[in-house]
Amino acid sequence: DQQVKQNSPSLSVQEGRISILNCDYTNSMFDYFLWYKKYPAEGPTFLISISSIKDKNEDGRFTVFLNKSAKHLSLHIVPSQPGDSAVYFCAASHKYNNNDMRFGAGTRLTVKP
């Protein structure tokens, strides 16, 4: 059961433009959402998160938006840089069971110079 879905396996963006990565979830008990970034030959690293009580969280060039009614979140990167090229995983944490954190399949972002 794919409770967290990233429907775009890949995204290509020009340097300096905005990158928008999308994520949908099905379980209304998820109350905390995270984005992880993964470079080749490395493990995923935490990027940014958002609680279900908020609809936006910003950290430098990275902003995550949460639309609870649509069960949708997105990660915006502005401006995109070539070093942002990586696989981005969306993850959702269960309100009563953090150990049920679910991941999406990832979106490979390529930022072209």
Added chain:
Amino acid sequence: DAMVIQNPRYQVTQFGKPVTLSCSQTLNHNVMYWYQQKSSQAPKLLFHYYDKDFNNEADTPDNFQSRRPNTSFCFLDIRSPGLGDAAMYLCATSRGRSSNEKLFFGSGTQLSVL
């Protein structure tokens, strides 16, 4: 630097031959997790330890076992690997089990089964 270390980076085993993957952490985190990730798929949780308390996911095959002899180390044992067990295995840690905890991942072990 505090980190999560997985060894080896690449592991090749034969069909049916037991294999052990290792993970160590210097973060002194209470929780350690093992995830399986197959190509282009989402990481899938196999089990986790909260301190010494082992928690198995309902759909994790019996072929997969784990040991945590102390806070720092955790092992994944695959008793009789099949071709379908070829995957990236990721170890992760977290301080606790609150829903707002973030995970710290190792670099993973890529397992091949011949």
